[in-house]
Amino acid sequence: MVLFDSGAANSKAQSFLGTNNYNAGATAAHELAKLLEGKGEVAVITLPNQLNHQERTKGFQDTIKADYPEMDIVAIKDGQGDSLFSRTVTHQLINDYPTIAGVFATEANGGVGVGDAIRLEKKIGDIEIISFDTDKGTLDLVDEGIISATLAQGTWNMGYWSLVYLFHLHHDLTEPQILQTKEIAPLPLYVDTGITIVTEENVDYYYAD
Numbered sequence: 001m002v003l004f005d006s007g008a009a010n011s012k013a014q015s016f017l018g019t020n021n022y023n024a025g026a027t028a029a030h031e032l033a034k035l036l037e038g039k040g041e042v043a044v045i046t047l048p049n050q051l052n053h054q055e056r057t058k059g060f061q062d063t064i065k066a067d068y069p070e071m072d073i074v075a076i077k078d079g080q081g082d083s084l085f086s087r088t089v090t091h092q093l094i095n096d097y098p099t100i101a102g103v104f105a106t107e108a109n110g111g112v113g114v115g116d117a118i119r120l121e122k123k124i125g126d127i128e129i130i131s132f133d134t135d136k137g138t139l140d141l142v143d144e145g146i147i148s149a150t151l152a153q154g155t156w157n158m159g160y161w162s163l164v165y166l167f168h169l170h171h172d173l174t175e176p177q178i179l180q181t182k183e184i185a186p187l188p189l190y191v192d193t194g195i196t197i198v199t200e201e202n203v204d205y206y207y208a209d
Helices: 021-036 051-067 083-096 108-120 136-143 155-170
Strands: 002-004 015-018 040-046 071-078 100-105 128-132 149-153 190-192 195-198
Touching (some): 015 155, 021 040, 021 128, 040 051, 040 083, 040 108, 083 108, 100 108, 108 136, 136 149
Parallel strands (some): 040 071
């Protein structure tokens, strides 16, 4: 058995392929810091009760703290995975922190909500947004220059390599690490399928044909 994208409790899967969410959060921190020249107040809008979003937030926090002492995370808010709620949260953030310079949204609906709020507040260009995933609403806001960048998960890699691994297992071309005999190469226990930074420059490549 091979799992991809999301794990399962008590799974007997022999390999898992998916995004390293902590590293993705770190990448978001570096990208936002680059846009802000390493200075300013920033916030996170996330789903605090989901592990993958906790990991993204933690990677972001740790990286800002370690590498960007002139940046300050002033708030971490629950966007509830809803664009309208995230928009309301963003309006409140702007009211509470008038000099806020950037927001990291750890999922797509949150990013769209943040973008809508920035548009309504007439803060386009004043507040940088890093979002997640490549749904059409997110891509449209990247194309308009409202969302500065979004992180695309390696979904093609997840599907393709999962099938390759299953083929190799079925034809005895590899074996689970727990059963490894050293006669053939073992199946990796975990594979980070990576992320790509999507901006105005390459957004056209991510629209579905």
